[in-house]
Amino acid sequence: LYSEKVMDHFTNPRNMGKMEDADGIGQVGNAKCGDIMKMYIKVKDGVIEDVKFNTFGCGSAIASSSMATEMIKGKPVEEALKLSNQAVVEALDGLPANKIHCSVLAEEAVQAAVEDYYKKQ
Amino acid sequence: LYSEKVMDHFTNPRNMGKMEDADGIGQVGNAKCGDIMKMYIKVKDGVIEDVKFNTFGCGSAIASSSMATEMIKGKPVEEALKLSNQAVVEALDGLPANKIHCSVLAEEAVQAAVEDYYKKQ
Ligand code: FES
Numbered sequence: 001l002y003s004e005k006v007m008d009h010f011t012n013p014r015n016m017g018k019m020e021d022a023d024g025i026g027q028v029g030n031a032k033c034g035d036i037m038k039m040y041i042k043v044k045d046g047v048i049e050d051v052k053f054n055t056f057g058c059g060s061a062i063a064s065s066s067m068a069t070e071m072i073k074g075k076p077v078e079e080a081l082k083l084s085n086q087a088v089v090e091a092l093d094g095l096p097a098n099k100i101h102c103s104v105l106a107e108e109a110v111q112a113a114v115e116d117y118y119k120k121q
Numbered sequence: 122l123y124s125e126k127v128m129d130h131f132t133n134p135r136n137m138g139k140m141e142d143a144d145g146i147g148q149v150g151n152a153k154c155g156d157i158m159k160m161y162i163k164v165k166d167g168v169i170e171d172v173k174f175n176t177f178g179c180g181s182a183i184a185s186s187s188m189a190t191e192m193i194k195g196k197p198v199e200e201a202l203k204l205s206n207q208a209v210v211e212a213l214d215g216l217p218a219n220k221i222h223c224s225v226l227a228e229e230a231v232q233a234a235v236e237d238y239y240k241k242q
Contacts, residue, residue, distance in 0.1 A: 001157075002177070010177070033154035034219030035179050036122075056123070056131070056180035058156050098155030 002059075003093035005067075010059040015069035019052040023120065026112025032101045035061060039069075039109035041080075043117055048072050048080055053109065060095055060102035067091050068106040081114045083107060123180075124214035126188075131180045136190035140173040144241065147233025153222045156182060160190075160230035162201075164238055169193050169201055174230065181216055181223035188212050189227040202235045204228060 002010075019040035026039045035057035042050035051073050053065040068088050072080040085107040089095050095103060123131075140161035147160045156178035163171035172194050174186040189209050193201035206228040210216050216224060 033156075033179065033222075034217065058154065058179040058182070059177035061179070096155065 001096060002063075003095075005092045006060065006063045006095065009063035009066040009092065013062050013066040015050075015052050015066065015073070016054065016062070017052045018054060019050065022052075022113075024113040024115075024117025026109045026114070026116055028105060028108040028112050030057070030061075030101060030105045033058070035102075035105065037061065037065060037105045037109040039065070039106075039113040041072075041077075041113045041117060043077060046076050046078075048075055048077060051113075053106075055105075057105060058099075058102060060099040061105050063092060064088050064095070064103035064106040065109065068110055072110060077114050077117060080110055083110055122217060123184075124216075126213045127181065127184045127216065130184035130187040130213065134183050134187040136171075136173050136187065136194070137175065137183070138173045139175060140171065143173075143234075145234040145236075145238025147230045147235070147237055149226060149229040149233050151178070151182075151222060151226045154179070156223075156226065158182060158186060158226045158230040160186070160227075160234040162193075162198075162234045162238060164198060167197050167199075169196055169198060172234075174227075176226070178226060179220075179223055181220040182226050184213060185209050185216070185224035185227040186230065189231055193231060198235050198238060201231055204231055
């Protein structure tokens with residue numbers, strides 16, 4: 001049902017937790033299942049130096065966010081803004097069709113965090 | 122958003138894992154979110170001696186299943202069959218309205234495990 005990469009990121013999530021001194025915080029909710037995702041970014045010279053996420057969401061949401069944080073860490077904020085849930089799902093070697101909405105949660109949380117960072121500039 | 126009991130059962134889930142020598146196994150899927158729950162029971166003299174669950178579901182599903190396993194452990198199988206998701210939600214001091222479907226997953230998994238046990242008798 002789930003790829004090895006999904007199971008890996010679910011059982012050993014990267015960058016999970018809070019961040020006290022975040023430069024941008026995004027919180028989004030999932031209309032389909034009611035879950036919540038919070039994403040924190042630390043930015044220096046326009047580059048995402050650190051990123052953390054927190055969720056009460058399911059295994060697919062955890063795996064998607066974990067992968068998304070790895071994909072944007074060390075990247076310019078404009079690039080993070082372009083991260084699509086399709087790219088995250090591909091990097092995870094796929095997700096079941098009815099769990100794609102969980103990866104959207106990760107994409108939206110990254111965008112919300114970057115937008116919050118822009119607003120604060 | 123979430124009660125202390127929900128957070129407790131989410132962060133320290135009781136009876137999570139697999140069971141090799143189960144007398145009944147129930148697996149159910151959630152139409153609303155696409156999540157899956159597996160419940161295992163060990164029965165002796167009509168009483169549930171041990172119970173384990175496994176899920177890829179969200180925090181509310183983990184908390185609901187953890188609470189449900191505590192509520193049926195040591196009880197006759199007929200009683201477990203009557204466990205309602207309302208009773209589980211009450212024992213957790215409530216869940217947000219849009220997360221009630223996650224507790225239904227726990228109720229249905231318990232029933233499926235007991236029915237599987239009956240079938241094997
Ligand atoms: S959202 Fe799927 S079990 Fe909670």
